[in-house]
Amino acid sequence: MVNYATAAVEKAGVMRGLVSTNRVPLGSEIYNRLLETLYDEAAALDERRFDDWVAMLEEDLLYTAPVRLTRNGPNKDRDVMRTMMHFDDNYSSILMRTGRLSKSAWAEDPPSRTRRFVTNTRVAECETAGEYEVSSYLYVERSRFDVAHNETLSAERRDIWRLVGDAYKLARREIIVDQSTLGMSNLAIFL
Amino acid sequence: MLQKATFTLADGATLDDLVKRDTNEVMLRVMSDEELYKLEMERIFAKTWLLLAHDTEIPKAGDFVVRDMGEDQVIVTRDRNDEIHVSLNVCPHRGMKVCTAEAGNAHAHRCIYHGWAFRPDGSFIGAPVEKEQMHGNRLGKDQLGLKKARVQVYGGLIFATWDIEGPSFDEYLGDMKYYLDQLFCRTDSGLEMLGPPQRFVLPCNWKIPGEQSGSDGFHTLTLHRSLMEGGVMGGTAESIYDNAPGMYGVDVSCEQGHSLRCLEAAQTFKMFSDISFEGKSVEERLAMLPPPGITKELIPQLFKNLSADQVEQLATIPPQVGGLFPNILVAFIFAPRTDGGSSGALALHTYVPRGPDKVEFINFIFAEKDAPEQVKRDMLQNSIQQTGTSGIIEQDDADTWPQIMRNARGVVSKDITLKYQALHGHERPEGWKGGGLLYPGFTKDDTQWNWWMAYYNLMAEA
Ligand code: FES
Ligand SMILES: [Fe+2]
Numbered sequence: 001m002v003n004y005a006t007a008a009v010e011k012a013g014v015m016r017g018l019v020s021t022n023r024v025p026l027g028s029e030i031y032n033r034l035l036e037t038l039y040d041e042a043a044a045l046d047e048r049r050f051d052d053w054v055a056m057l058e059e060d061l062l063y064t065a066p067v068r069l070t071r072n073g074p075n076k077d078r079d080v081m082r083t084m085m086h087f088d089d090n091y092s093s094i095l096m097r098t099g100r101l102s103k104s105a106w107a108e109d110p111p112s113r114t115r116r117f118v119t120n121t122r123v124a125e126c127e128t129a130g131e132y133e134v135s136s137y138l139y140v141e142r143s144r145f146d147v148a149h150n151e152t153l154s155a156e157r158r159d160i161w162r163l164v165g166d167a168y169k170l171a172r173r174e175i176i177v178d179q180s181t182l183g184m185s186n187l188a189i190f191l
Numbered sequence: 192m193l194q195k196a197t198f199t200l201a202d203g204a205t206l207d208d209l210v211k212r213d214t215n216e217v218m219l220r221v222m223s224d225e226e227l228y229k230l231e232m233e234r235i236f237a238k239t240w241l242l243l244a245h246d247t248e249i250p251k252a253g254d255f256v257v258r259d260m261g262e263d264q265v266i267v268t269r270d271r272n273d274e275i276h277v278s279l280n281v282c283p284h285r286g287m288k289v290c291t292a293e294a295g296n297a298h299a300h301r302c303i304y305h306g307w308a309f310r311p312d313g314s315f316i317g318a319p320v321e322k323e324q325m326h327g328n329r330l331g332k333d334q335l336g337l338k339k340a341r342v343q344v345y346g347g348l349i350f351a352t353w354d355i356e357g358p359s360f361d362e363y364l365g366d367m368k369y370y371l372d373q374l375f376c377r378t379d380s381g382l383e384m385l386g387p388p389q390r391f392v393l394p395c396n397w398k399i400p401g402e403q404s405g406s407d408g409f410h411t412l413t414l415h416r417s418l419m420e421g422g423v424m425g426g427t428a429e430s431i432y433d434n435a436p437g438m439y440g441v442d443v444s445c446e447q448g449h450s451l452r453c454l455e456a457a458q459t460f461k462m463f464s465d466i467s468f469e470g471k472s473v474e475e476r477l478a479m480l481p482p483p484g485i486t487k488e489l490i491p492q493l494f495k496n497l498s499a500d501q502v503e504q505l506a507t508i509p510p511q512v513g514g515l516f517p518n519i520l521v522a523f524i525f526a527p528r529t530d531g532g533s534s535g536a537l538a539l540h541t542y543v544p545r546g547p548d549k550v551e552f553i554n555f556i557f558a559e560k561d562a563p564e565q566v567k568r569d570m571l572q573n574s575i576q577q578t579g580t581s582g583i584i585e586q587d588d589a590d591t592w593p594q595i596m597r598n599a600r601g602v603v604s605k606d607i608t609l610k611y612q613a614l615h616g617h618e619r620p621e622g623w624k625g626g627g628l629l630y631p632g633f634t635k636d637d638t639q640w641n642w643w644m645a646y647y648n649l650m651a652e653a
Pocket of ligand 2: 403410414415584588
């Protein structure tokens with residue numbers, strides 16, 4: 001378990017890929033359906049269809065984004081700091097956020113125009129039947145107001161998608177952003 | 192005490208043109224002027240006390256974090272004697288960064304360029320090839336250390352200044368110490384930072400968030416309207432302007448430019464939970480609505496660490512938001528949760544200049560060290576959801592500031608003035624125990640104007 005109660009840097013996390021070795025091969029039916037789901041999700045968020053997005057989320061959702069820290073020496077690869085996060089959300093706080101976006105959230109009114117590019121998708125089976133680890137790369141271009149220059153963000157997403165009925169739903173997402181100092185001026189958008 | 196301005200910009204503008212003390216106006220161009228920015232780095236950021244870190248970030252000997260004082264990068268370290276040092280992160284040999292990490296532990300910092308090495312206290316250890324004296328023979332080793340700043344730790348907060356002989360930290364805090372103690376020095380073990388700070392860069396001048404932190408309560412009604420809509424701020428979306436209990440209180444300020452908004456705990460949350468403090472003792476009040484971050488078990492510690500007057504204020508009309516001049520925001524927010532908890536959010540921000548048109552927003556998140564793990568966990572989540580990168584409060588601020596910045600560049604718009612003309616004048620509420628300049632009632636511009644007066648005074652000193 002993550003200890004959230006200390007700033008000590010030794011609690012750092014190392015970047016690591018999929019945990020499970022039970023790979024779901026590219027091009028298989030499950031892989032294709034999950035990839036399609038990621039694309040559908042990106043479209044729902046880019047088109048600001050938040051009800052459609054929330055319908056893709058499980059109620060036991062954990063949605064987090066640890067901070068990165070520039071480190072050197074023996075700790076140089078342990079730079080994912082799970083003691084502090086940019087997002088630390090669950091299903092109900094996500095509902096609070098999407099609810100706010102439908103009212104006076106000036107940070108997204110007028111809204112950003114966004115494109116979420118999802119690539120390098122790798123899938124593996126979890127121990128629990130019907131659950132899949134899905135790791136993907138995320139690149140976001142975000143246009144605000146009439147500013148000619150986009151804000152961008154790159155990250156890796158570590159997801160767990162669960163088969164519910166005939167659809168996959170998001171049960172866990174960890175967003176590993178690449179910048180230690182974010183160049184995006186707020187995170188009023190979802191990653 | 193006020194002096195005449197001592198600089199003239201290339202186009203002839205003086206400090207008195209920019210900050211108009213007779214009419215309480217400030218020219219918008221101050222937010223974009225490059226010449227002025229250079230003067231600010233010299234007269235404010237190279238002189239006054241600046242907040243860099245918290246001592247719980249560097250608990251062990253050798254621990255360090257790298258932070259910035261204006262645009263000068265420094266290493267904040269703890270040595271074997273438990274002393275904290277702040278040294279310029281610039282190698283005296285050829286100017287390389289001595290420390291290339293943001294945080295870590297090292298008993299010697301070795302420059303990767305030619306290998307000069309320094310102790311955590313900044314002193315020079317040696318250069319490689321000692322027998323050839325690669326550090327030269329003109330200066331003694333005691334003259335080859337990193338440049339050191341003067342350090343003060345207050346309530347665990349690590350401050351530093353380059354003004355070695357200048358005003359003491361107590362002089363810098365002035366009358367605000369009485370109120371700040373209620374936030375930072377109230378429990379036996381004090382505050383703990385819950386993880387490394389969140390950092391992000393915004394395209395705006397540091398003074399835009401800086402002056403807002405001078406206790407601009409008024410913008411809460413409009414810019415942070417979603418807090419009312421979410422039922423967090425006491426009012427409702429429909430009654431924001433008629434019934435905005437969170438807007439009334441006592442704003443406290445001082446000539447050093449610091450300020451805090453003190454809001455009646457019971458009044459602020461009347462709409463949320465019908466609490467009445469009528470006829471209740473200080474102990475009962477604290478038990479009914481403890482200040483953010485304080486659990487029932489910690490209440491006895493308040494009486495131990497604070498004076499009776501300070502505890503009474505904390506139980507009744509606690510400081511909740513405000514700022515320390517020049518670039519710090521204080522947020523000790525009551526945050527009732529939908530699940531019935533009310534652990535609150537404790538955060539500090541610093542706004543670090545990154546050029547005239549850029550600022551780095553650093554968000555430090557805290558809990559009381561002696562609070563139970565679950566409370567710390569709740570407070571971390573609450574603070575992240577309210578403040579900083581994804582926080583619903585500062586999402587809106589971070590979207591507003593760059594647009595003010597953009598306007599400050601227009602050849603016509605740069606000459607309009609910012610108006611600080613909604614003023615109370617200070618007045619002491621009956622029975623008020625603390626010092627400072629006091630502004631009871633609806634929050635107005637007085638404290639922000641005091642922020643500009645502190646700015647004026649520093650900028651006027653050559
Ligand atoms: S620049 Fe640091 S050793 Fe040469
Ligand atoms: Fe604000």
